[in-house]
Structure formats: C-alpha cells, structure tokens
Amino acid sequence: MSVLTAGSMSRLHTSRLAVTPAVVAHRGASGYRPEHTLDAYRTAIRMGADAIELDLVPTADGVLLARHENELSLTTDVAEHPGLAHLRTTKVVDGHAMTGWFSEDLTLAEVRTLAARERRPGLRPGNTVHDGREGVPTLDEVLTMVAAETVRRGRAVGLLLELKSSPYFDALDRSLDEPLLADLRRHGLDHARSRVTLMSFDTAILRRLAPRTKVPLVQLLDVGDPFDGPALDAIEEYADGIGVHQDLVLPRTADGALDLPTRLVRDAHRRWLDVYVWTLRAENHYLPTDFRVGEDPAGLGDLGGLAEAFLDAGVDGLITDHPDLAVRAVAAAA
Structure with missing residues (x-):
C-alpha cells in the first residue's frame, strides 16, 4: 500500500496519483495528539498512514508554519x-x-516561544495531556522529520501540503508560492516522484503552481462547490486530483444517515482525476447516525464501517484524524 507515487497524472496522463486506497493522516494523528505537532505526525506514521496532511501559513518573516489557520489562539498558548x-x-x-x-504578525523567533495545545479539549480530553510538550513546527522541520522517518521505517511517507487562505496572503504581499517552492527544492522534493502533493481551495494558486512545479496538484472542494462535468473539465486542465468533502461522495439523508453515492468519483476518474475524501473522524459527533455507537458525542463509533463505505464508492484516499482505524479498514478490504 502506498500513496503519491509517480507523476502528474492529468497533466501527463501517464500514471495515477495514488495506488489505491491510501490513508492520509489529517494534521497528523489528530484524533490522538494535538494537531500539527511533530508527535502527531510521527504517531500517524507509526500507525501505518501512507501520508500525512499539513496546512501551511506564513510568519512575518516569510517562514511557513504547520497550522490549520493563521489565527493561533485555538491551537497554541499565545494568549498566555x-x-x-x-x-x-x-x-x-x-x-x-x-x-x-x-x-503573519509574529516572527519565527516569536512563534518559537509558543506551545501547542489541543484544539478540541471538550471532545478529545485525552489529547490535552500532551498540551505544552511541543512548539509549532515549520515546514522545513516537518520535511526533515519525514525524511528521517522514511529512513528509520524503511518505507516512503507521503505529504499532502494544503496552502491556506492564499488570496488573503497574496493581498498582504506574503504569497505562499515562493517559500513553499524554496523549501521543496532545498529538500530535493520538487519532482514528480517526491511523494509530495500540493492542495488548495484556491484555484488561482494551483494554476500559478502548475507550470512551476512537477509535484501533483489537488483541487479541494467543499459542500456547495460545483462538481459537475464542466467543473471537473476545468480542474483537469491544471490539477491531478480532487480532495472533496465527504458529503460530495456519500451525502447524508435528512435524518443524518449515509445516503447513496453521487456520480462524483466515476466522473472524476473518467478525467484521470483521483479522489480524496475529508475528513473522517471517529467520534460520534462527526459520524452519520447509522455509524454511531452509543449516545456520547465524544465516544468512538464505527469509523471502520464508514471507511469501508467510501472504499466501496471507489475513492482513492481517505483523509482522517484516526489513521489507525482507517488502516485497519483498508487492510480488511484488501
């Protein structure tokens, strides 16, 4: 089982973006550790994830950080x-x-003084025991860690890098393109077999990057975004895959249960676009009603069953907070 193997699929039409099915750890193993910490990433790799996913935002001095959003108080102790x-x-x-x-208002030196903490302490109280143990990693540090883990474990680990809020940073003259490409090139990763993929909701930055990098590109789609034939035709011009909200593949009924699949996976595959779904979480709070176990919103339900439903729908990758459970589901379906 591997992920992010050869090539820029829709731009070259020579190979698929992924050997399906792939398990991608969302912000690391964020169901078990505070998100976007080196411990969360290492935990995910130890659990068997094919790749880790991280989001990128800049500092005042142009260094890319692994954070889901540029506002830092939800996931660090900056307020203290x-x-x-x-x-x-x-x-x-x-x-x-x-x-x-x-x-973007803090220098890297100021960010270095911060400690990471759990985003959802009410829902994931067990994660809070790790609060304060780590700081906020830079992209450079994550790339170094992944290279070391690849050697240590004898298997390649993929990276899905999401470029956050790029129109906002463009307007501040803090575009993400240059520091991103500089980091990839410094680590020798700007090539089609590097197992790095770039993702964004913003079409403009992906179109800018398409002629400048050889790594695969993934267009992210949320509920409400168009995903019909013309929309996929446009995406196929510059991207190699799509990363979609799970409801775009398997919507939910009025009572919150899982419904029949849409045409999205089939239509995307006809255009040589791979399909990743986000974000599978094991807590009952996030699951369809027919996959919940018990009444506790923080209790863990049947994520394995949900993962199996998406595999049956033909998706190429599962982006999840609980990679161990998804790895088991993939193994059981093999």
Missing part, C-alpha cells in the same frame, strides 16, 4: 504570553472576522 499581547487584533480572513493573534 504578555509580551505578545500588543499583537492581538481583529482581521477578516476568507470573509470571516476573527480576533486573536495571527501568524
């Missing part, structure tokens, strides 16, 4: 640093007003 209190502000990012501390 009096010396950074003057940087608290309100901004509009991707159309949403938020107040806090933003990565």
